[in-house]
Amino acid sequence: MVTVRLHNTTVAKPRRRDPPVSQRRTLPLLLAPLLLVVAAGATSFAAAPAATQRAAEARPLGQVIPAPASVSEGGPSYTLTRRTRIKVEAGSPEARQIGTYLADILRPSTGYALPVSEWNDWDEWDGRGGIRLRLGSGADSLGDEGYTLESGQDGVTITAPKPAGLFHGVQTLRQLLPAAVEKDTVQDGPWTVAGGTITDAPRYGYRGAMLDVSRHFFTVAQVKRYIDQMALYKVNKLHLHLSDDQGWRIAIDSWARLATYGGSTQVGGGPGGYYTKADYQEILEYAASRHLEVVPEIDLPGHTNAALASYAQLNCNGVAPPLYTGTNVGFSSLCVPKAVTYDFVDDVVREIAEMTPGKYIHIGGDEAHSTSHDDYVAFMDKAQSVVGKYGKTVMGWHQLTGAKPVKGAVAQYWGLDKTPAAEKAQVAKAAKNGARLVLSPADRAYLDMKYDKSTPLGLSWAGYVEVDRSYDWNPQTYLPGAPAESVLGVEAPMWSETVSTNDHIEFMAFPRLPGIAEIGWSPASTHDWSKYKVRLAAQGPRFSALGIDYHRSSKVPWPEE
Incomplete structure (x- = not known):
């Protein structure tokens, strides 16, 4: 069993602190890469010159990730x-x-x-x-x-x-x-x-990674470390999931209990935490120094138990529920008919917009199962107008397309290959009508999905997502009927139900994040798993040099270190 814990890290090339996740795997998983090499023989390494070159030899210019144009x-x-x-x-x-x-x-x-x-x-x-x-x-x-x-x-x-x-x-x-x-x-x-x-030059202008700091809280130093890792692979958007049922993570002056009370716990009942405005500014400035834009998300109208627990008046019955430390979804909702709900939304969006120089504010919109369809449409109409009022472009999960996306709204698609055709068609129709798309298919791009059944962290509701599967898809053709020009790019979300330390983040993100980054940056003509896995293998020693506790997938011919 993997122990879930929270700890601080340093930023400047920190080394491992905890026993790395990779050392907690079962013996068969540890032996898999070795057995693959033995079975393949020396030719496996002959096919990977970049991974086995002598120190005195220069790496070929094309042996980088993302692949250059x-x-x-x-x-x-x-x-x-x-x-x-x-x-x-x-x-x-x-x-x-x-x-x-x-x-x-x-x-x-x-x-x-x-x-x-x-x-x-x-x-x-x-x-x-x-x-x-x-x-x-x-x-x-x-x-x-x-x-x-x-x-x-x-x-x-x-x-x-x-x-x-x-x-x-x-x-x-x-x-x-x-x-x-x-x-x-x-x-x-x-x-x-x-x-x-x-x-x-990049294929797409939006190449993102999301970090869920709500289910488990991550300190400023921990976020900075992930920013540095993202920057190495030319990721240019950091999507911060700042609110959910389990915790509210950003200080809002006009609704102070959101952070001080709503941010006081996390999954499993740990201490939680939140970012002061100074903390948030520090993250923004650090991201900007690495040429990343921060996309803040306040998930509405569902995923709001932390807010509902903080302020009784946001509930239709006027009674605040207890704080929540579990992992179920879909049970919470703001009270759509109440006027105070929109005072709350206006204040939160205004304060976040004032702090955030980037163009996007993400308002969530997924899994609002406790909100009726009519209430959902009415709420999203008003919430989108608030985002526009403060000069930002609205983003939402693709359920936003079931309402009335405003002109220029960005829908983030997180469905699966097997998502019903009608739901995909709804998103494609919105794209044809002017909505823009960021693609994050859960069974391809969700970094919190297990690699296989033996992975000690993560979830598997979207299936197992090995390294080759996370790389083997094309944003331009992924969503049937969506115009190619509607696709802004891709994003790799990291949900944190089971993720609570930097070692956890790194084990789940690497080696999959570089592949998602390449899908967003490199020309489609360069996408070839057989060649990519060789370039990825050559990154293994670099991961190690950076102290990244990566998953040594048997799909990749990693060199001995």
Whole structure:
């Protein structure tokens, strides 16, 4: 049995604290990868050169995740040395910030000083070589998040139209260096980047991951750690599920008991917790420094027991229910006819909108089984107008399409392959009428689903979701009848009924999250499980270097470490 517990973590390359989840698995699961390798023989590793390359060899430019849009390999490689410097665009604080971020990653493992300084004349070097970070310079066709990376004997140059693209290019550079570059103590080199050029830009603008902080609360430090892991794979949205039956996790000044009382517990009866406005601001700023936008969610009108317990007047009978620490769903509902309900919604949305610079506010809308259909439609009409009133774009789970989505609303689809055709058709119809879609099919993208029956964490109501299944789907064609242009992107939710520590998050997210990130970033033409699993295997040592307790799926030819 896995013990559910809550603990703090540090942010800067923390190591494992608890016995990792991977060490709690049964013996047959531990032996599965070894037996797969023995059965396959040496040819398994011959098929995975990136996973078994010697430290002295440079990783091929295409052997990163997500797969780049275009790769041209060849020419001399570049090796970082003690003389290497990081040069950034003169007069660009954004480029300097990214250069400092890169230096902070590389210095502990290389032991090099890697000074960061501005550079004006990009046509001349002083013979030392280095890493150059440039904004603009005719790369506008790559959009807000695209970049080029050029590597040769004189150094590596990353060029992007916007800071986000420059940051994403830095993540590619990290993966081109040996995995040991992620460690926080000095390691042996060499630190070589293969020669050639990468030209890259995302397929979709929305590439998200959701963290449920309501069923189990996660501290600011724990959220930051997950943000850093998401950023490595170019995820650009952090969806925070801030309220549910088991806990309210964000301070609202006008309704203070939501957090102080409604946030005082969690699944299993633990201490819970909530984010002060200062805490939330810290998360927002940290996410922005990693070029992630935070999408806050207040789930309405169901999943509201924490709110109903905090304020009796939100209940139709005027009686507050007790706090809830179980895992059932669908039993709670705001009182739709009451005027105070909309005072509550207005105040909550207003305060969150004032704090949140991103464009979206997510209002939930799923599993409102205790709300009649007519009441649901009436409530969502009013709630959507409140979100618009405060200048935000409304998001909701795909049940929103059973009401009347406002123009430009985003429906997050979480159905299954086997979801009834009528429900899928309802979502597709809304998309044809102007709704936008973010796809999170539960039997593909839910990171809290078990890998197989022996997985010690997670749920299985959507089925088992192994690594290959989570990768093997195409957002453009997944929902029949939905226009391809209606799809904004993808998101990988992590619900936390059984997840309460960073080790738990990491074991369930890795290695599936990088695959979802690739589905959102890379061209459809690059999607090939047989090739992807080789690139994924090469990430194993990087996961380990970062202290990530990942699931060693037998579907992947992991190298020995």
